[in-house]
Amino acid sequence: MVGIVGYGAYLPRFRIKVEEIANQWGNDPEVVKRGLRLKEKTVPAPDEDTITISTEAARYALLRAGIDPEKIGALYIGSESHPYAVKPSGTVVAEALGITPDVHIADFEFACKAGTEAMWVAHNAVKAGEVEYAIGIGADTSQGAPGDPLEYAASAGGSAFIFGRNKIVAEVLHTASFTTDTADFWRREGAFYPRHGGRFTGEMAYFRHITEAGKMLLEKAGMRPEDITYVIFHMPNGRFPLQVGRMLGFKKEQIEPGWIVPEMGNTYSGSSPTGLVATFDIGKPGDIIMLVSFGSGAGSDGFIFRLTDRIDEVRDLAPKVKEMLDRKRYVNYATYAKIREKIILNE
């Protein structure tokens, strides 16, 4: 059996409230908050990016795994905000963790699904017997264009998962992927902000891919929604994951522990993975946990995990998602615009 042997999330300390963004653009804050079911979002410090977030999340995962970092034979990072267009993020992270040079590294991209992609490949590298341990990371410091509805949600954070065969915390029971060519959201090479297909992003993209992947996964597992203890879906806003959960037959209580989007925002590749960590933070041995991501373009990856007795031993070895969400400092829109480099400076 292959599973997760260590996991960790990392969230920046800065926050901006929905009100602050809405007032900037002349929108009614209450309408936005009700419509998107969001309160605030994380904002990266000026010296934080996908590489630093991945490194901190991976360090927390190593604390929980309690393994020698040199035994990690593969490291994969999924992100849509890799700091370089050409030059991998993974090499910096691997060097910071002390797992080079005997390691296989790749950066992944697939909009918000890149994190679960990295997890899927890390899981299979261990399953194939190629490496003893592999680490899959999803992290982002995403930007929505100023004034675009995406700006209310696009936030920063990430999570890391170490896969292996010994000292498993969460066994991987089943996986499934559902993928089609759907241009619901994109960013062309050289463009600073992404664009999206408005209403097209909902029904044909998010809802279709998640429900189809979710059904495939449940069918493969021979399970019904009531057999699942907790479920996590990609969280582009507060409303969509609750809605897609209802469509698949899940209750709000099954979704709630991983539904951290009202306080975190949409951390893109780090969204459903960090929801998974938040769920591990409160889970009990034997709990069955299902995860379905979504990435525009478009596709969904699904996993079903079962927590082992070891969850109780490792939980407190690194900070929990709730603790990181509670440790915060608010910034106003002007500071946010400055540190997110929305203001043009002279070279």
Next chain:
Amino acid sequence: MPTQRHWREIPQRYRLEGNFCPDCNRYFLPPRLVCPGCGRKELTPKKLSRKGKIVTFTVIRVPPKTQELKTPYPVAIVETEEGARLTCQVCDCEPSELRIGQEVEIVFREVMREGKTGVIMYGYKARPV
């Protein structure tokens, strides 16, 4: 900071790999070639802990070009649990809130960028726990 020097210093900058004099029981980061206490040249490599406290600090208000988004920012001497003293920026805090003796953790951050198109350099900073 030239990129090549930064590359050579990756072990200390990314992983806090300093060294240690067994005669004086002193730890160093950056690692030293010679122990300033006894002149010993064979120092033992040692990875330092990421916990420490602020020994002293100053606040930079007139920054170099590469740091202007962070101004004003504190630069501190941090003593690790082992007693090694290192100099670095303190992040995620208001300078007015910092105190001597404050506990910090050493985190991994971007330290410098060669403009909009150059190399991004990473290293350690301290932040209040």
